[in-house]
Amino acid sequence: MGILFLVLGLIIGSYCNVIIARYADDSYKNSKRSLCPKCKEIIAWYDNVPLVSYLLLKGKCRKCNERISIRYPFVETLNALIYLAIYFRLDLSIGLILICALSSLLMCITFIDIDHMVIPNRFVAIIFILGILRLFLTNELTISSALYGGLIGYGFFSNHCSTYRCNGRRRCKANGSCRFLAGFC
Numbered sequence: 001m002g003i004l005f006l007v008l009g010l011i012i013g014s015y016c017n018v019i020i021a022r023y024a025d026d027s028y029k030n031s032k033r034s035l036c037p038k039c040k041e042i043i044a045w046y047d048n049v050p051l052v053s054y055l056l057l058k059g060k061c062r063k064c065n066e067r068i069s070i071r072y073p074f075v076e077t078l079n080a081l082i083y084l085a086i087y088f089r090l091d092l093s094i095g096l097i098l099i100c101a102l103s104s105l106l107m108c109i110t111f112i113d114i115d116h117m118v119i120p121n122r123f124v125a126i127i128f129i130l131g132i133l134r135l136f137l138t139n140e141l142t143i144s145s146a147l148y149g150g151l152i153g154y155g156f157f158s159n160h161c162s163t164y165r166c167n168g169r170r171r172c173k174a175n176g177s178c179r180f181l182a183g184f185c
């Protein structure tokens with residue numbers, strides 16, 4: 001069963017790479033297939049097997065021979081290891097599936113934030129949806145604890161935001177983080 005979680009983690013991790021790469025990159029708009037980040041040629045399915053293809057091709061594109069970032073296998077491997085850790089830590093349940101989904105979402109948010117210094121609202125909305133699903137489909141949360149968590153998360157950071165705005169006279173860029181923290185808590 002652990003192997004299944006590892007493989008699933010690699011596949012979803014590969015999908016996380018697609019989401020991270022496609023964010024704010026117009027070259028993907030006309031193609032639903034995966035593209036080489038350098039030459040923008042379509043990557044064949046057999047060159048797109050998570051981790052395995054990267055190792056077989058020694059981290060290079062088959063078409064243009066350019067190096068492909070180590071980040072791709074890193075994200076896949078990290079996602080797989082996180083899934084495995086969650087599997088060992090939690091019983092098989094809806095809560096486990098929701099936590100796996102949340103961890104992959106956080107992975108996407110982390111790397112998009114690193115690349116573009118932004119936490120997209122639609123990702124925050126999905127965190128809220130996962131929280132609501134956890135509230136109604138599992139008995140791990142109560143409505144009051146969810147509300148407290150959300151308010152404390154938002155309150156703590158929005159307070160920090162307004163202080164920063166007063167001192168720095170600059171538009172605070174951490175509003176996305178406030179909403180993120182509210183959803184996360």
Ligand SMILES: [Zn+2]
Binds near residue numbers: 036
């Ligand atoms: Zn290429």
